[in-house]
Amino acid sequence: MKNLLVAQSGGPTAAINASLAGVISGALKEEGIDKIYGAVYGIEGVLNDNLKELNTLDLDILKQTPAAYLGSCRKKLPKVSDNPELYQQTFSYFAEKNIGYFLYIGGNDSMDTVCKLSDYAKEHNIDVKIIGVPKTIDNDLAITDHTPGFGSAAKYVATTVAEIAEDSMVYDLKSVTIVEIMGRHAGWLTGAAALARNKNRSAPHLIYLPEVAFSKEQFVKDIQSLFEKEIHQVIVAVSEGIHDENGKLICEGGTSATDSFGHAMLSGAGKALENLVKAELGCKARSVELNVCQRCAAHLLSKTDILEAFAIGEAGVAQAVAGHSGEMMVFTRTSDSPYQMKIESADIHKSANVEKCVPTDWIVNGNDVTDDLITYLKPLIAGEVAVRFDENGLPKHLYR
């Protein structure tokens, strides 16, 4: 009998706890697994002996709890040659706790940790199976069709952009509303704003992704052109990471500004564009930064995302128990319509540290996305989760 260790790492998502629930569920099914430990604050919990037993958690409530139940970290492990003691310490701790399986749920940096630890274990003939379970709202992991957490964030973005569009249309005057969406290098989530469109709603009218250069002159022309077409309430979706042709971020440059207390102030891309519109076009303009809400709004979940996040966690355990190590679990799509997806695994070396961006041929005129992107995205936000609320009218969450 071996114990299983699971940890969460990187930025929170609304689905990372569904994957944790999947890992726990998968481990409970395995006769060869005794205790299920969670490391608190990611790999830090391993280095600091901060574990928690997870065998009896309420998985249904865990699945609808946002952020990382176990806590997280942003630690990137050093190379083995730079700090061999750290690796020795880690694996002797694993031995002490009788850990046979280590599941790490996270994004790019976390897959780097899986890569380094599993390489070390193989090299030193240590029998700990290490498997990565992907998550990130950015959807920027290579090899996998998409990442758990992205679908729920995308559903929140599309829904919120739709609601903001209704809000902007109540007054009979020209206005520009800019919605700033997360994604420094990858525009997947900003592209998901396009899912707000339907036969009655043309918003968002303009979508700017970080994969192509942004021109403020062209942006102003794009809005003027919509005004000329009698579209008077313009909704714009922009990635936080939009930048000019020299790579300079649109949200940069405001650092010399100071606020009311005399402190340096950085405006986001949305705020910068709001000011640009006011100055250049003289019409009403506002910006809405979706901010952390887009990654933690667990009251609005994609059913597809939560089911898949759970399933990939379960599959990760099965893969480890089957003797695999140094792999990341991945989704492989076999059909768009009907949507069909299978869970496989890939060599961790192929996915760690590789960032997957929106293909530039899925971007039109620098200000919109193609139907290919919409076809890709649509199934990921399908279905709703009937979130359970407490007697005070708030969603139930599980606490560590």
Place this chain on the structure above:
Amino acid sequence: MKNLLVAQSGGPTAAINASLAGVISGALKEEGIDKIYGAVYGIEGVLNDNLKELNTLDLDILKQTPAAYLGSCRKKLPKVSDNPELYQQTFSYFAEKNIGYFLYIGGNDSMDTVCKLSDYAKEHNIDVKIIGVPKTIDNDLAITDHTPGFGSAAKYVATTVAEIAEDSMVYDLKSVTIVEIMGRHAGWLTGAAALARNKNRSAPHLIYLPEVAFSKEQFVKDIQSLFEKEIHQVIVAVSEGIHDENGKLICEGGTSATDSFGHAMLSGAGKALENLVKAELGCKARSVELNVCQRCAAHLLSKTDILEAFAIGEAGVAQAVAGHSGEMMVFTRTSDSPYQMKIESADIHKSANVEKCVPTDWIVNGNDVTDDLITYLKPLIAGEVAVRFDENGLPKHLYR
């Protein structure tokens, strides 16, 4: 047989269309009412002959549609003596359209319109019954216990603050997260952030309302004091309208700053406090402006709010048909627990242009609220609405 006219005015809410649905439902029940007209863009639709027939709308979808289905305006009518022609035009238009009843759904400015029009009608013996139906997320209307739209906004605020709190706790480091909430003069909605607390969640730890003066020195001390109590991830709820003892807004003063395009830039209260924390305490700080989402997030509705918003719309029609005019419909609370509320009406002169703020004895130490406020707020966010989604995974909305 007379026709009924209804219009919506002021800022959008997630419940104003539930009141519109209630008015339509109430009018459909009245044998003395023939056509139900909606004026598009509030009173502007009356002045510009822009009406829409509403007898056959899908009321269930209307009830879950955010913003103002009919469009809105921010027009305040002039005094009769300043522009008698406008009043003559309005009432001859009513005569032409055979309008016997006019229901105006809105906030403070809209109740002023109800007041002026009903006074004029009485003075000139014109048989049009004019009734105000309240709405505003700010909850700042006098006489009524609370306003439709507030409960859903409060539920969104409490839920989102809870989710942001979970998000902030994932890392094992000191951080301050400031959530900026709407309400320039009245702190009801910011106070609703307190509803995020439960036996496992102490956030929000600090709450600043615009009813009392804000001191940046005290604010920094308040946070330091929490750090000393080992509360390391501090969540702060602030009203957009917080101001110093001289009445100067905290969000003011940044106007001399310029952004990356050289344009003037105004930071919100949250952003200003985020910068203050970074400068004074040197810890991680971020701010989240809930922005328009808090008034249009119709995917997360308070069941109590939507039922009441519908009921008060229906009651407004009955009141008009019973021969009343120059009144605003109001909620009167008869019990907190169990929550019991009845719908009455009040002379419009008592409510128009009077702003209701949070009683200062419901504010503790300038940085928290009392249990009295929580007892008052709790029933208003109770219950959930099973929002209907379309086949693409987005909430269904009704389009004009």
